[in-house]
Amino acid sequence: MTTVPSPTRRVEQDVSQRSHPVSRLPGPSWYTALENTTRFLRQALEFSEGMRRQYGDVVSVPTLVGRLTLVFHPDGVRRVLQENHFNYNKDIPDYQVLSRLLGKGLLTNDGDSWLQQRRLMQPAFHRDRVNAFGAVMTDTTMDWMQRWEMRRLVDTDEPLDMLKEMSALTLSIVCKALFGAALPDEQLERVRRALTTANHRLSDAFYIPGILSLPTPQRHQLAAARRELHAVVDELVRQRRADGGERNDLLAMLLEARDAETGEGMSDAQVRDEVLTLLLAGHETTANALSWTFYLLARHPEIATRLHQEYRRVLAGRPPAMQDTARLSYGRMVIEESMRLYPPAWAVGRRALADDEIGGYVIPKGAYVLLFQSVTHRHPDFWEQPDVFDPERFSSEHAAGRHRFAYFPFGGGPRLCIGNQFALTEAQLILATILSRYELRLTPDASVVPEPLVTLRPRGTLLMTARSFAELL
Ligand code: HEM
Numbered sequence: 319m320t321t322v323p324s325p326t327r328r329v330e331q332d333v334s335q336r337s338h339p340v341s342r343l344p345g346p347s348w349y350t351a352l353e354n355t356t357r358f359l360r361q362a363l364e365f366s367e368g369m370r371r372q373y374g375d376v377v378s379v380p381t382l383v384g385r386l387t388l389v390f391h392p393d394g395v396r397r398v399l400q401e402n403h404f405n406y407n408k409d410i411p412d413y414q415v416l417s418r419l420l421g422k423g424l425l426t427n428d429g430d431s432w433l434q435q436r437r438l439m440q441p442a443f444h445r446d447r448v449n450a451f452g453a454v455m456t457d458t459t460m461d462w463m464q465r466w467e468m469r470r471l472v473d474t475d476e477p478l479d480m481l482k483e484m485s486a487l488t489l490s491i492v493c494k495a496l497f498g499a500a501l502p503d504e505q506l507e508r509v510r511r512a513l514t515t516a517n518h519r520l521s522d523a524f525y526i527p528g529i530l531s532l533p534t535p536q537r538h539q540l541a542a543a544r545r546e547l548h549a550v551v552d553e554l555v556r557q558r559r560a561d562g563g564e565r566n567d568l569l570a571m572l573l574e575a576r577d578a579e580t581g582e583g584m585s586d587a588q589v590r591d592e593v594l595t596l597l598l599a600g601h602e603t604t605a606n607a608l609s610w611t612f613y614l615l616a617r618h619p620e621i622a623t624r625l626h627q628e629y630r631r632v633l634a635g636r637p638p639a640m641q642d643t644a645r646l647s648y649g650r651m652v653i654e655e656s657m658r659l660y661p662p663a664w665a666v667g668r669r670a671l672a673d674d675e676i677g678g679y680v681i682p683k684g685a686y687v688l689l690f691q692s693v694t695h696r697h698p699d700f701w702e703q704p705d706v707f708d709p710e711r712f713s714s715e716h717a718a719g720r721h722r723f724a725y726f727p728f729g730g731g732p733r734l735c736i737g738n739q740f741a742l743t744e745a746q747l748i749l750a751t752i753l754s755r756y757e758l759r760l761t762p763d764a765s766v767v768p769e770p771l772v773t774l775r776p777r778g779t780l781l782m783t784a785r786s787f788a789e790l791l
Pocket residue numbers: 424425436492595596599600601603604607661662663666667726727728729730732733734735736737738740741
Protein backbone atom coordinates (compact mmCIF):
# COMPACT_ATOMS: atom_id res chain seq x y z
CA MET A 319 0.00 0.00 0.00
CA THR A 320 1.21 3.52 -0.73
CA THR A 321 1.82 5.75 2.24
CA VAL A 322 1.21 9.42 1.67
CA PRO A 323 4.11 11.58 2.77
CA SER A 324 3.54 14.83 4.61
CA PRO A 325 4.86 17.91 2.84
CA THR A 326 7.91 18.36 5.08
CA ARG A 327 10.54 18.44 2.36
CA ARG A 328 10.53 21.56 0.29
CA VAL A 329 11.52 22.15 -3.31
CA GLU A 330 15.24 21.67 -3.82
CA GLN A 331 16.38 24.85 -5.50
CA ASP A 332 19.60 26.34 -6.71
CA VAL A 333 21.03 23.15 -8.12
CA SER A 334 24.09 25.08 -9.30
CA GLN A 335 25.27 25.10 -5.67
CA ARG A 336 25.44 21.31 -5.65
CA SER A 337 27.13 20.62 -8.97
CA HIS A 338 27.88 22.23 -12.27
CA PRO A 339 25.06 21.16 -14.51
CA VAL A 340 25.09 22.08 -18.16
CA SER A 341 22.26 24.39 -19.11
CA ARG A 342 22.08 23.60 -22.82
CA LEU A 343 20.08 20.43 -23.25
CA PRO A 344 20.70 18.27 -26.32
CA GLY A 345 17.96 18.21 -28.93
CA PRO A 346 16.93 19.39 -32.38
CA SER A 347 17.21 23.09 -33.20
CA TRP A 348 14.34 25.55 -33.11
CA TYR A 349 13.76 25.57 -36.86
CA THR A 350 12.52 21.96 -36.67
CA ALA A 351 9.61 23.06 -34.41
CA LEU A 352 6.92 22.55 -37.05
CA GLU A 353 8.25 19.12 -38.06
CA ASN A 354 8.58 18.05 -34.40
CA THR A 355 5.03 19.11 -33.69
CA THR A 356 3.54 17.16 -36.55
CA ARG A 357 5.69 14.07 -35.92
CA PHE A 358 4.85 14.11 -32.23
CA LEU A 359 1.15 14.44 -32.98
CA ARG A 360 1.17 11.72 -35.65
CA GLN A 361 3.70 9.23 -34.30
CA ALA A 362 4.34 9.99 -30.65
CA LEU A 363 5.82 6.55 -29.87
CA GLU A 364 8.28 6.45 -32.76
CA PHE A 365 9.15 10.12 -32.38
CA SER A 366 9.99 9.92 -28.66
CA GLU A 367 12.07 6.74 -29.12
CA GLY A 368 13.84 8.40 -32.07
CA MET A 369 14.73 11.40 -29.88
CA ARG A 370 16.28 9.08 -27.26
CA ARG A 371 18.34 7.28 -29.87
CA GLN A 372 19.56 10.46 -31.47
CA TYR A 373 20.13 12.71 -28.45
CA GLY A 374 20.26 10.57 -25.31
CA ASP A 375 18.41 10.40 -22.01
CA VAL A 376 17.36 14.04 -21.56
CA VAL A 377 16.23 15.90 -24.67
CA SER A 378 14.78 19.33 -25.28
CA VAL A 379 12.38 19.47 -28.23
CA PRO A 380 11.07 22.74 -29.66
CA THR A 381 7.45 22.53 -30.84
CA LEU A 382 4.84 25.05 -31.93
CA VAL A 383 3.30 24.94 -28.45
CA GLY A 384 6.60 25.47 -26.63
CA ARG A 385 9.60 23.41 -25.60
CA LEU A 386 9.15 19.86 -24.30
CA THR A 387 11.75 18.30 -22.03
CA LEU A 388 11.80 14.55 -22.56
CA VAL A 389 13.36 12.45 -19.78
CA PHE A 390 14.03 8.78 -20.55
CA HIS A 391 16.56 7.59 -17.97
CA PRO A 392 15.09 5.84 -14.88
CA ASP A 393 17.21 8.10 -12.62
CA GLY A 394 15.46 11.10 -14.19
CA VAL A 395 12.06 9.44 -13.79
CA ARG A 396 12.80 8.85 -10.11
CA ARG A 397 13.98 12.45 -9.72
CA VAL A 398 10.70 13.86 -11.09
CA LEU A 399 8.20 11.44 -9.55
CA GLN A 400 9.84 10.75 -6.21
CA GLU A 401 13.10 12.41 -5.08
CA ASN A 402 12.17 15.97 -5.94
CA HIS A 403 8.45 15.59 -6.57
CA PHE A 404 7.67 18.86 -4.74
CA ASN A 405 9.31 20.64 -7.63
CA TYR A 406 6.83 19.28 -10.16
CA ASN A 407 3.11 19.82 -10.46
CA LYS A 408 0.39 18.96 -12.95
CA ASP A 409 -0.09 22.44 -14.40
CA ILE A 410 0.24 21.20 -18.00
CA PRO A 411 -2.16 21.10 -20.95
CA ASP A 412 -2.86 17.33 -20.65
CA TYR A 413 -4.22 17.64 -17.14
CA GLN A 414 -5.97 20.96 -17.86
CA VAL A 415 -7.86 19.14 -20.60
CA LEU A 416 -8.68 16.17 -18.35
CA SER A 417 -9.90 18.46 -15.58
CA ARG A 418 -12.63 19.71 -17.91
CA LEU A 419 -14.23 16.34 -17.27
CA LEU A 420 -12.83 15.26 -13.92
CA GLY A 421 -12.80 18.63 -12.10
CA LYS A 422 -10.81 18.29 -8.90
CA GLY A 423 -10.77 14.50 -8.74
CA LEU A 424 -7.63 12.81 -7.45
CA LEU A 425 -5.97 12.45 -10.86
CA THR A 426 -6.22 16.13 -11.83
CA ASN A 427 -6.06 17.73 -8.38
CA ASP A 428 -2.81 19.25 -7.09
CA GLY A 429 -1.11 20.68 -3.99
CA ASP A 430 -2.68 20.65 -0.53
CA SER A 431 -6.16 19.86 -1.84
CA TRP A 432 -4.78 16.71 -3.59
CA LEU A 433 -2.91 15.65 -0.44
CA GLN A 434 -6.02 15.97 1.70
CA GLN A 435 -8.10 13.96 -0.79
CA ARG A 436 -5.42 11.29 -1.17
CA ARG A 437 -5.34 10.81 2.60
CA LEU A 438 -9.11 10.53 2.70
CA MET A 439 -9.24 8.02 -0.15
CA GLN A 440 -6.20 5.86 0.57
CA PRO A 441 -7.98 3.56 3.08
CA ALA A 442 -10.59 2.66 0.45
CA PHE A 443 -7.79 1.12 -1.64
CA HIS A 444 -6.16 -0.81 1.18
CA ARG A 445 -5.26 -4.37 0.11
CA ASP A 446 -7.98 -5.91 2.34
CA ARG A 447 -10.61 -3.67 0.78
CA VAL A 448 -9.47 -4.57 -2.74
CA ASN A 449 -9.49 -8.27 -1.85
CA ALA A 450 -13.15 -7.97 -0.96
CA PHE A 451 -13.86 -7.13 -4.63
CA GLY A 452 -12.28 -10.37 -5.91
CA ALA A 453 -15.58 -12.23 -6.13
CA VAL A 454 -17.20 -9.34 -8.04
CA MET A 455 -14.35 -9.45 -10.56
CA THR A 456 -14.62 -13.20 -11.22
CA ASP A 457 -18.44 -13.37 -11.13
CA THR A 458 -18.85 -10.46 -13.55
CA THR A 459 -16.38 -12.08 -15.95
CA MET A 460 -18.32 -15.36 -15.74
CA ASP A 461 -21.53 -13.47 -16.58
CA TRP A 462 -19.78 -11.93 -19.55
CA MET A 463 -18.67 -15.31 -20.86
CA GLN A 464 -22.17 -16.62 -20.46
CA ARG A 465 -23.42 -13.72 -22.58
CA TRP A 466 -20.85 -14.56 -25.27
CA GLU A 467 -22.09 -18.14 -25.27
CA MET A 468 -25.71 -17.04 -25.43
CA ARG A 469 -24.89 -14.73 -28.33
CA ARG A 470 -23.12 -17.71 -29.99
CA LEU A 471 -19.77 -15.94 -30.05
CA VAL A 472 -17.84 -18.96 -28.75
CA ASP A 473 -16.76 -21.98 -30.84
CA THR A 474 -17.67 -20.20 -34.05
CA ASP A 475 -15.74 -18.08 -36.55
CA GLU A 476 -17.72 -15.03 -35.42
CA PRO A 477 -15.10 -12.75 -33.80
CA LEU A 478 -15.35 -10.90 -30.52
CA ASP A 479 -13.96 -7.36 -30.36
CA MET A 480 -11.91 -7.94 -27.21
CA LEU A 481 -11.10 -4.24 -26.85
CA LYS A 482 -14.78 -3.35 -26.66
CA GLU A 483 -15.64 -6.38 -24.52
CA MET A 484 -12.87 -5.65 -21.99
CA SER A 485 -13.84 -1.99 -21.81
CA ALA A 486 -17.48 -2.87 -21.06
CA LEU A 487 -16.48 -5.62 -18.60
CA THR A 488 -14.03 -3.47 -16.59
CA LEU A 489 -16.55 -0.61 -16.56
CA SER A 490 -19.19 -2.95 -15.17
CA ILE A 491 -16.74 -4.16 -12.48
CA VAL A 492 -15.68 -0.69 -11.38
CA CYS A 493 -19.35 0.37 -11.24
CA LYS A 494 -20.11 -2.58 -8.93
CA ALA A 495 -17.10 -1.75 -6.77
CA LEU A 496 -18.25 1.87 -6.56
CA PHE A 497 -21.98 1.45 -6.15
CA GLY A 498 -22.21 -2.00 -4.56
CA ALA A 499 -24.44 -3.50 -7.24
CA ALA A 500 -24.68 -3.65 -11.00
CA LEU A 501 -26.15 -0.50 -12.50
CA PRO A 502 -29.31 -1.21 -14.47
CA ASP A 503 -28.36 -1.91 -18.11
CA GLU A 504 -29.88 1.35 -19.31
CA GLN A 505 -27.89 3.44 -16.81
CA LEU A 506 -24.66 1.51 -17.50
CA GLU A 507 -25.15 2.11 -21.20
CA ARG A 508 -25.63 5.87 -20.61
CA VAL A 509 -22.39 5.94 -18.62
CA ARG A 510 -20.54 3.87 -21.22
CA ARG A 511 -21.67 6.06 -24.10
CA ALA A 512 -20.85 9.31 -22.28
CA LEU A 513 -17.41 8.03 -21.22
CA THR A 514 -16.64 6.91 -24.77
CA THR A 515 -17.60 10.31 -26.18
CA ALA A 516 -15.59 12.07 -23.46
CA ASN A 517 -12.57 9.87 -24.18
CA HIS A 518 -12.64 10.69 -27.88
CA ARG A 519 -13.08 14.40 -27.36
CA LEU A 520 -10.30 14.49 -24.75
CA SER A 521 -8.01 12.65 -27.17
CA ASP A 522 -8.83 15.23 -29.89
CA ALA A 523 -7.80 17.95 -27.47
CA PHE A 524 -4.41 16.32 -26.79
CA TYR A 525 -3.69 16.40 -30.47
CA ILE A 526 -5.31 19.70 -31.45
CA PRO A 527 -4.37 22.08 -28.64
CA GLY A 528 -6.99 24.72 -27.90
CA ILE A 529 -9.82 22.82 -29.58
CA LEU A 530 -11.81 22.78 -26.33
CA SER A 531 -11.24 26.47 -25.62
CA LEU A 532 -13.15 27.50 -28.76
CA PRO A 533 -16.89 26.97 -29.40
CA THR A 534 -16.19 23.80 -31.43
CA PRO A 535 -18.43 20.72 -31.83
CA GLN A 536 -15.84 18.82 -29.77
CA ARG A 537 -16.29 21.20 -26.84
CA HIS A 538 -20.04 20.92 -27.19
CA GLN A 539 -19.97 17.12 -27.17
CA LEU A 540 -17.63 16.97 -24.18
CA ALA A 541 -19.91 19.30 -22.24
CA ALA A 542 -22.93 17.12 -23.11
CA ALA A 543 -21.09 13.95 -22.01
CA ARG A 544 -20.09 15.65 -18.75
CA ARG A 545 -23.69 16.73 -18.09
CA GLU A 546 -24.86 13.17 -18.69
CA LEU A 547 -22.26 11.71 -16.33
CA HIS A 548 -22.98 14.33 -13.67
CA ALA A 549 -26.70 13.55 -13.89
CA VAL A 550 -26.14 9.80 -13.37
CA VAL A 551 -23.60 10.19 -10.56
CA ASP A 552 -25.55 12.96 -8.77
CA GLU A 553 -28.63 10.78 -8.78
CA LEU A 554 -26.72 7.80 -7.36
CA VAL A 555 -25.19 9.96 -4.61
CA ARG A 556 -28.60 11.49 -3.81
CA GLN A 557 -30.22 8.06 -3.53
CA ARG A 558 -27.41 6.85 -1.31
CA ARG A 559 -27.56 9.82 1.02
CA ALA A 560 -31.32 9.34 1.25
CA ASP A 561 -31.38 5.60 1.95
CA GLY A 562 -28.62 5.66 4.60
CA GLY A 563 -28.08 1.89 5.18
CA GLU A 564 -24.74 0.16 5.81
CA ARG A 565 -22.71 -0.46 2.65
CA ASN A 566 -19.26 -1.72 1.90
CA ASP A 567 -18.61 -0.18 -1.52
CA LEU A 568 -16.28 2.61 -2.63
CA LEU A 569 -19.05 5.21 -2.70
CA ALA A 570 -19.88 4.48 0.95
CA MET A 571 -16.21 4.92 1.82
CA LEU A 572 -16.04 8.24 -0.03
CA LEU A 573 -19.16 9.50 1.74
CA GLU A 574 -17.98 8.36 5.16
CA ALA A 575 -14.35 9.55 4.86
CA ARG A 576 -13.51 12.23 7.44
CA ASP A 577 -10.44 14.41 7.80
CA ALA A 578 -8.54 13.20 10.91
CA GLU A 579 -8.01 16.77 12.19
CA THR A 580 -11.11 18.70 11.18
CA GLY A 581 -13.60 15.82 11.05
CA GLU A 582 -14.90 17.25 7.76
CA GLY A 583 -16.17 15.05 4.93
CA MET A 584 -16.26 15.71 1.19
CA SER A 585 -18.77 18.01 -0.48
CA ASP A 586 -21.18 16.42 -2.99
CA ALA A 587 -19.28 18.10 -5.84
CA GLN A 588 -16.00 16.60 -4.61
CA VAL A 589 -17.56 13.14 -4.26
CA ARG A 590 -18.87 13.44 -7.82
CA ASP A 591 -15.42 14.40 -9.20
CA GLU A 592 -13.84 11.45 -7.37
CA VAL A 593 -16.49 9.02 -8.62
CA LEU A 594 -16.03 10.22 -12.21
CA THR A 595 -12.25 9.94 -11.86
CA LEU A 596 -12.49 6.37 -10.59
CA LEU A 597 -14.91 5.47 -13.37
CA LEU A 598 -12.61 6.82 -16.07
CA ALA A 599 -9.18 5.98 -14.60
CA GLY A 600 -10.47 2.67 -13.25
CA HIS A 601 -11.58 0.89 -16.40
CA GLU A 602 -9.99 2.02 -19.68
CA THR A 603 -6.41 1.39 -18.53
CA THR A 604 -7.13 -2.13 -17.22
CA ALA A 605 -9.15 -2.94 -20.36
CA ASN A 606 -6.17 -1.94 -22.51
CA ALA A 607 -3.74 -3.96 -20.39
CA LEU A 608 -5.96 -7.03 -20.87
CA SER A 609 -6.42 -6.45 -24.60
CA TRP A 610 -2.65 -6.21 -25.14
CA THR A 611 -2.15 -9.35 -23.06
CA PHE A 612 -4.64 -11.33 -25.17
CA TYR A 613 -2.92 -10.04 -28.29
CA LEU A 614 0.59 -10.98 -27.09
CA LEU A 615 -0.52 -14.44 -25.96
CA ALA A 616 -2.14 -15.09 -29.34
CA ARG A 617 1.17 -14.18 -30.98
CA HIS A 618 3.17 -16.40 -28.57
CA PRO A 619 1.37 -19.75 -28.29
CA GLU A 620 4.23 -21.32 -26.28
CA ILE A 621 3.69 -18.74 -23.53
CA ALA A 622 -0.10 -19.19 -23.72
CA THR A 623 0.40 -22.94 -23.28
CA ARG A 624 2.57 -22.45 -20.19
CA LEU A 625 -0.03 -20.10 -18.75
CA HIS A 626 -2.77 -22.60 -19.40
CA GLN A 627 -0.75 -25.27 -17.57
CA GLU A 628 -0.58 -22.98 -14.54
CA TYR A 629 -4.36 -22.50 -14.65
CA ARG A 630 -4.91 -26.26 -14.87
CA ARG A 631 -2.55 -26.94 -11.97
CA VAL A 632 -3.85 -24.22 -9.63
CA LEU A 633 -7.54 -24.07 -10.55
CA ALA A 634 -8.24 -27.59 -11.82
CA GLY A 635 -11.24 -26.36 -13.79
CA ARG A 636 -12.92 -24.15 -11.17
CA PRO A 637 -13.17 -20.34 -11.46
CA PRO A 638 -10.35 -18.38 -9.79
CA ALA A 639 -10.84 -16.85 -6.35
CA MET A 640 -8.95 -14.07 -4.63
CA GLN A 641 -6.76 -16.48 -2.64
CA ASP A 642 -5.55 -18.10 -5.89
CA THR A 643 -3.85 -14.94 -7.13
CA ALA A 644 -0.72 -15.55 -5.04
CA ARG A 645 -0.29 -18.94 -6.74
CA LEU A 646 -1.06 -17.65 -10.24
CA SER A 647 2.42 -16.18 -10.44
CA TYR A 648 3.03 -16.82 -14.14
CA GLY A 649 -0.24 -15.04 -14.92
CA ARG A 650 0.99 -12.02 -12.97
CA MET A 651 4.33 -12.07 -14.82
CA VAL A 652 2.54 -12.22 -18.18
CA ILE A 653 0.47 -9.14 -17.31
CA GLU A 654 3.51 -7.24 -16.04
CA GLU A 655 5.48 -8.03 -19.20
CA SER A 656 2.52 -7.02 -21.34
CA MET A 657 2.37 -3.63 -19.56
CA ARG A 658 6.12 -3.24 -20.16
CA LEU A 659 5.73 -3.56 -23.92
CA TYR A 660 2.37 -1.78 -24.15
CA PRO A 661 1.99 0.46 -21.10
CA PRO A 662 -1.65 1.64 -20.96
CA ALA A 663 -0.42 4.94 -19.43
CA TRP A 664 2.31 5.53 -22.00
CA ALA A 665 3.54 8.98 -20.87
CA VAL A 666 3.29 11.18 -17.78
CA GLY A 667 3.81 14.96 -17.75
CA ARG A 668 4.77 17.55 -15.15
CA ARG A 669 5.64 21.29 -14.87
CA ALA A 670 8.92 22.26 -13.13
CA LEU A 671 8.30 24.87 -10.42
CA ALA A 672 11.98 25.80 -10.05
CA ASP A 673 15.28 24.92 -11.71
CA ASP A 674 16.31 21.32 -11.17
CA GLU A 675 19.11 19.08 -12.37
CA ILE A 676 18.66 15.79 -14.20
CA GLY A 677 21.48 13.76 -15.70
CA GLY A 678 23.89 16.69 -15.42
CA TYR A 679 21.57 19.15 -17.20
CA VAL A 680 19.63 22.10 -15.86
CA ILE A 681 15.88 21.62 -16.15
CA PRO A 682 14.69 25.22 -16.13
CA LYS A 683 11.83 26.57 -14.04
CA GLY A 684 8.61 26.29 -16.06
CA ALA A 685 9.85 23.35 -18.17
CA TYR A 686 7.14 21.02 -19.47
CA VAL A 687 8.68 17.65 -18.58
CA LEU A 688 7.48 14.41 -20.17
CA LEU A 689 8.37 10.91 -18.96
CA PHE A 690 7.64 8.03 -21.32
CA GLN A 691 6.81 4.58 -20.03
CA SER A 692 6.69 3.55 -23.69
CA VAL A 693 10.39 4.44 -24.14
CA THR A 694 11.91 3.71 -20.71
CA HIS A 695 10.26 0.26 -20.60
CA ARG A 696 12.30 -0.65 -23.71
CA HIS A 697 15.48 1.23 -22.80
CA PRO A 698 18.34 -1.00 -24.04
CA ASP A 699 20.58 -0.11 -21.05
CA PHE A 700 18.01 -1.69 -18.72
CA TRP A 701 16.32 -4.39 -20.78
CA GLU A 702 17.97 -7.14 -22.77
CA GLN A 703 16.31 -7.67 -26.15
CA PRO A 704 13.79 -5.02 -25.19
CA ASP A 705 11.26 -5.76 -27.93
CA VAL A 706 10.91 -9.45 -27.07
CA PHE A 707 7.87 -10.62 -25.06
CA ASP A 708 9.40 -12.60 -22.17
CA PRO A 709 7.38 -12.82 -18.92
CA GLU A 710 10.41 -14.43 -17.20
CA ARG A 711 11.83 -10.92 -16.79
CA PHE A 712 9.35 -10.52 -13.94
CA SER A 713 10.28 -13.64 -11.98
CA SER A 714 11.63 -12.60 -8.58
CA GLU A 715 15.05 -13.87 -9.62
CA HIS A 716 15.25 -11.75 -12.78
CA ALA A 717 13.53 -8.68 -11.36
CA ALA A 718 15.95 -8.45 -8.41
CA GLY A 719 18.44 -5.63 -8.83
CA ARG A 720 16.56 -3.92 -11.66
CA HIS A 721 16.30 -0.14 -11.42
CA ARG A 722 13.01 0.60 -9.65
CA PHE A 723 12.10 3.24 -12.24
CA ALA A 724 13.02 1.24 -15.37
CA TYR A 725 9.42 0.03 -15.08
CA PHE A 726 6.69 2.39 -13.91
CA PRO A 727 3.34 1.46 -15.50
CA PHE A 728 1.54 2.94 -12.47
CA GLY A 729 3.75 6.02 -12.11
CA GLY A 730 5.64 6.39 -8.83
CA GLY A 731 6.30 8.44 -5.73
CA PRO A 732 3.41 9.96 -3.80
CA ARG A 733 1.23 10.10 -6.92
CA LEU A 734 1.55 6.40 -7.64
CA CYS A 735 -1.72 5.07 -9.07
CA ILE A 736 -4.09 4.57 -6.14
CA GLY A 737 -5.81 1.74 -8.02
CA ASN A 738 -2.70 -0.33 -8.81
CA GLN A 739 -3.61 -3.27 -6.54
CA PHE A 740 -7.19 -3.16 -7.78
CA ALA A 741 -6.00 -3.20 -11.40
CA LEU A 742 -3.47 -6.01 -11.00
CA THR A 743 -5.90 -8.20 -9.08
CA GLU A 744 -8.64 -7.53 -11.61
CA ALA A 745 -6.39 -8.25 -14.59
CA GLN A 746 -5.16 -11.49 -13.00
CA LEU A 747 -8.67 -12.71 -12.22
CA ILE A 748 -10.20 -11.75 -15.57
CA LEU A 749 -7.33 -13.35 -17.48
CA ALA A 750 -7.55 -16.57 -15.46
CA THR A 751 -11.35 -16.76 -15.74
CA ILE A 752 -11.34 -16.36 -19.51
CA LEU A 753 -8.17 -18.20 -20.48
CA SER A 754 -8.74 -21.22 -18.29
CA ARG A 755 -11.86 -21.84 -20.35
CA TYR A 756 -11.12 -20.48 -23.85
CA GLU A 757 -8.30 -20.23 -26.30
CA LEU A 758 -8.34 -16.86 -28.04
CA ARG A 759 -6.99 -16.46 -31.57
CA LEU A 760 -6.52 -13.35 -33.67
CA THR A 761 -8.62 -13.35 -36.83
CA PRO A 762 -6.41 -14.16 -39.86
CA ASP A 763 -6.58 -10.63 -41.28
CA ALA A 764 -6.05 -8.85 -37.92
CA SER A 765 -3.67 -5.94 -38.13
CA VAL A 766 -2.96 -4.62 -34.65
CA VAL A 767 -1.38 -1.18 -34.39
CA PRO A 768 -0.80 0.73 -31.14
CA GLU A 769 -2.64 4.04 -30.91
CA PRO A 770 -1.38 6.42 -28.23
CA LEU A 771 -4.50 8.38 -27.25
CA VAL A 772 -5.22 9.29 -23.61
CA THR A 773 -4.20 5.66 -23.07
CA LEU A 774 -2.30 3.27 -25.33
CA ARG A 775 -4.75 0.98 -27.08
CA PRO A 776 -4.93 -1.12 -30.23
CA ARG A 777 -6.25 1.09 -33.05
CA GLY A 778 -9.90 0.43 -33.89
CA THR A 779 -10.78 -3.09 -32.84
CA LEU A 780 -9.09 -6.25 -31.55
CA LEU A 781 -10.94 -9.05 -33.31
CA MET A 782 -10.43 -12.51 -31.83
CA THR A 783 -12.24 -15.84 -31.98
CA ALA A 784 -12.86 -17.92 -28.83
CA ARG A 785 -12.70 -21.73 -28.70
CA SER A 786 -13.56 -23.52 -25.50
CA PHE A 787 -10.91 -26.03 -24.39
CA ALA A 788 -13.64 -28.62 -23.94
CA GLU A 789 -14.32 -28.26 -27.69
CA LEU A 790 -10.64 -28.37 -28.62
CA LEU A 791 -9.92 -31.64 -26.80
C1 HEM B 1 -3.63 -1.18 -15.65
C2 HEM B 1 -4.37 -0.28 -15.08
C3 HEM B 1 -3.88 1.09 -14.66
C4 HEM B 1 -2.79 1.81 -15.07
C5 HEM B 1 -1.73 1.43 -16.09
C6 HEM B 1 -2.82 3.06 -14.34
C7 HEM B 1 -1.84 4.04 -14.44
C8 HEM B 1 -1.79 5.18 -13.67
C9 HEM B 1 -0.70 6.13 -13.64
C10 HEM B 1 0.55 6.06 -14.51
C11 HEM B 1 -1.02 7.09 -12.74
C12 HEM B 1 -0.14 8.29 -12.35
C13 HEM B 1 -0.38 9.49 -13.22
C14 HEM B 1 0.59 10.63 -12.89
O1 HEM B 1 1.47 10.49 -12.07
O2 HEM B 1 0.43 11.70 -13.50
C15 HEM B 1 -2.31 6.77 -12.19
C16 HEM B 1 -2.99 7.53 -11.26
C17 HEM B 1 -4.24 7.23 -10.80
N1 HEM B 1 -4.98 6.10 -11.07
FE1 HEM B 1 -4.41 4.53 -12.20
N2 HEM B 1 -3.92 3.08 -13.53
C18 HEM B 1 -4.59 1.89 -13.67
C19 HEM B 1 -5.74 1.49 -13.03
C20 HEM B 1 -6.45 2.26 -12.12
C21 HEM B 1 -7.64 1.83 -11.40
C22 HEM B 1 -8.27 0.44 -11.51
C23 HEM B 1 -8.05 2.91 -10.66
C24 HEM B 1 -9.23 3.03 -9.72
C25 HEM B 1 -10.11 2.12 -9.47
C26 HEM B 1 -7.11 4.00 -10.91
C27 HEM B 1 -7.20 5.25 -10.37
C28 HEM B 1 -6.18 6.20 -10.40
C29 HEM B 1 -6.23 7.47 -9.69
C30 HEM B 1 -7.39 7.99 -8.85
C31 HEM B 1 -5.02 8.11 -9.94
C32 HEM B 1 -4.55 9.45 -9.37
C33 HEM B 1 -3.75 9.18 -8.10
C34 HEM B 1 -3.15 10.44 -7.46
O3 HEM B 1 -2.64 11.30 -8.17
O4 HEM B 1 -3.17 10.50 -6.22
N3 HEM B 1 -6.16 3.56 -11.79
N4 HEM B 1 -2.76 5.59 -12.75
